[in-house]
Amino acid sequence: MSVVARQGFKYSLIGYTATLIGMFSIFIFTNDLFFYGTLRYIMSAAEMLVPFVVLGISYSNVKFFGKTHDDDKHQNMLSLSLALVFFNFIVFLLIFFLIPTFFPDFTKMKIWENKKYILPLVLTLSLCAILNKYISNYKRIVVSNIFDNLLPKLANLGSFCLFFYFQFSEQIALAFFFGMFALMLSGYIYYTNKLEKISFDFSRDYFKKDDFYKEFAAYSFFGFLGTFGNHMAINNYMIGEFIGEEEIAIYSILLALISLISIPQLGLFNISAPIIRKNLADGDMLELDRFHKKTSLTIYFLGAVLFGCIMVGFPYLTHFMPNKGDMLRMYEPVIWIWGSAVLMDLATGFNGNIISLSKYYRFNIIVMLLLAGLTIGLNWYFIHYTDLSLIGIALSTAISVTTYNLIKVIFNYFMFKVSPFSIEMIFVSIICTLAITVAIVLPVFENNFINLVYKPAVVLLLIFIGNHFTKIFPIEQYINRNFIKSILKFK
Template sequence: MSVVARQSFKYSLVGYLGFLLGTLSTFFLFTNDLSFYGKLRFILPTAQLFLPIAVFGISYSNVKFFQEMQKDGKHHNMLSVSLLGIVFNFILFCICFFCFYLLFPNYQNSKTWEMKGLILPLVLVSALSAVFNKYISNYKRIAISNIFENLFPKLANIGAFCLFFFLGFSESWAYLFFFLVFLSALLGYYYYANKLEGINFDFSLDYFKENSRWKPFLDYSFYGFLGNLGSYLALSIDNYMISEHIGFQQNGVYSTIYSIISLVSVPAMGLYSISAPIINKHFAEGTMAELNHYHKKTSLVLFSIGLVLLCCICVGFPYLTFYMPKSGGAIREAQSLVWIIGAATLFELATGFNGYIISMSKYYRFSIIVMLVLAMVTIGLNFFFIKFTNLGILGVGIAYAVSLTLFNIVKIIFNYIKFKVFPLSMPMLYVLIVGGIALGGAFFLPELNIPFYNLVYKPFVVLIIALLGNHFLKIYPLADFVFEKLKKKK
């Protein structure tokens, strides 16, 4: 097995392990105290909102220019100057941060100001870690970095929560543990990078001044900054705005439901990684018709699996909440979020790898622009629903669903106009009909006295109806796929 194949396998394994760990802890651990969980889910997303400012896309330039600078023997100089640039950016950011709150003292009542002692150091540590993460990827080593990036944040949440809730430590000690986990990840990045190739720190700027090498470096970093900013704003703004304007407990409820719905997207994790080189190959060969066929096929698979998973979640969710310690009632009351966020997530799966197509084309800057617009729309809608309605986290969920759906519609239209590829197909309508029948059938089935039995048998009914519908309508040749895999094993 090649290095790339081994690393991809290990990367996926770590990813799924992290997802399983996060999901189980969300279901059965954090629901013991949604208020404190909401605080933990506020700290990291808020730090991530500020992270692009400190990084300024420098991490991406450490990949883009690595080969060129390695030939000149200056890749360590690039890493050193990048780390120095992060510290410089962070200092400027802190000056602006404190100036803002001193000039506008009314905002000192915010939770961001209250937790600045944890959030700001976390921004610096995360920014330095981001540079090491991308730098290490140049050596085709991604599995270990994924442990620091994926597993450590979950361990930080779990450890801090257990210290506070089960062991009786104060919030301050729990927060200190939370930060130390991220600091240990940074030290782990440095140790691993140094192990791959001994790092000789060189903070000289002479190489970058020659032939104005700093210009393309900063130009590329700037585009990375814009893309990063849009992405983090779109993904992290919900937790920030709920915590600031509604409350930590409601942020805990929202985060729990969001984690449950993210189960629907699990099948896409591996498929997107596999599809990236295939898309690149079709672009190189100009085979757009074949790309369109592949796009439709993979989108149908993702939509079909996602719909079955979402139906199982919808029919089982009320009974699952009975086994969530202490907070099951509060989470059950927010059940409508499952349908709203779930529908938007399902539509995103139906659109397939639209984003990858744009990112790998000459129009990659379009993705950056659209991501920034998405972030602004999300912020605007969140502000509207929080300030002018009484919907609470339901309004935030609607804002997320609307902005995500608009984002995917724009990508569909753009890809069709530019490349004549389109993800949606008629079999998806058949899948939707089968899903509706399965969902209706499971809901109208009689409820048993024990919630656990309902939690098991109703989703099982959904699965059986979905398989039968697929068999009779011949939507996807599942039997042929299974037999093919069995033959290969023999």
């Protein structure tokens, strides 16, 4: 088995394990939404602030690794990158503690009240970001996936269990929460040193030569600008800051369910990148357009199937949660709104990758900034000028993400003459809408477990029948013995 195959198999295994832990945790976190909301707020606030400390330096550790490695200066780059993060963090702290001088009300905000947890986490995650990207140069993705995907979920789960089930104080539970991320940083350091012994070199001569530092700084700056599109961290922070801890917990749980819709696109973009790059280099826009439409239809079809099952099964799933998930059901429209936005995102396929791999890559950064600005502006409006609460946040995100994707669709159409949309997508939408509608109007049994199983089953059956006659998606190519055997082979 090749290194790539082993890494890919293990990466997928870790990813699905983390997903299962996340789904299982939903039934635990609903026991105390306020404390879970506190955990999510601290994490989201830290994630939102990390880019202002890293300043895109992590991306430069990938971009310039080949050059520095050839010159045997990659350890020099790593050393200076880590030193810069420490320096940036000190500057960041000075600015953070000076803010109350100019804006006294800042001390009344939750981000100030929780600074003893948030600020150390910012530094920890910033150092992890550098090491994460640096490790990726060695084509090792499994350990990083454990640190990035699995440990945060275990931190949430362990901290919550200490507080709720074992009755430890909130301070001890939060100390455990931070301790897991300290463990993550220690793991990154150990693994980086294992791949190649770390040899600190803080000399600046190499970066001064031919003004290499200017090129490094310029690329880092563009990487920094590109990080502003993390609308999930923005949403979670603004919900926690201006609405409440319980609401951020509810929103996080609902998004965990909605994230299942995106499973079909996992790994697709990495696999597609070489094909996109080749088509762009050859100027073969017809083939790129064909490939774009095919992959977009595939992930849209699979996402729509999952969306339908989640929609009809969600009301009955909540009955197995503490207090029968009353608060979750109250915000059921969030699933409909945000789920539809995710489907739109799937339908537009790898729009961003086409732009990123072309000479117009800077356009992605401009659109990303637009997404961040639009998200913040709409969130502010819905929070302060309406009573929609989480539904308003979902509308804000849906509008922002849809606008973001449509701009990229239009750009790609005029620049490359490619589009992700096809007539088959309309038939997929019709079939799935009819299947969901029929499942909803069918009789409801007194046993919620039966409802939870049979209603999604009806959706699957009707979509299968509709697809059988329209021949939109070649299901028979995937549901057979040869395909199952092929995915178990690693050559």
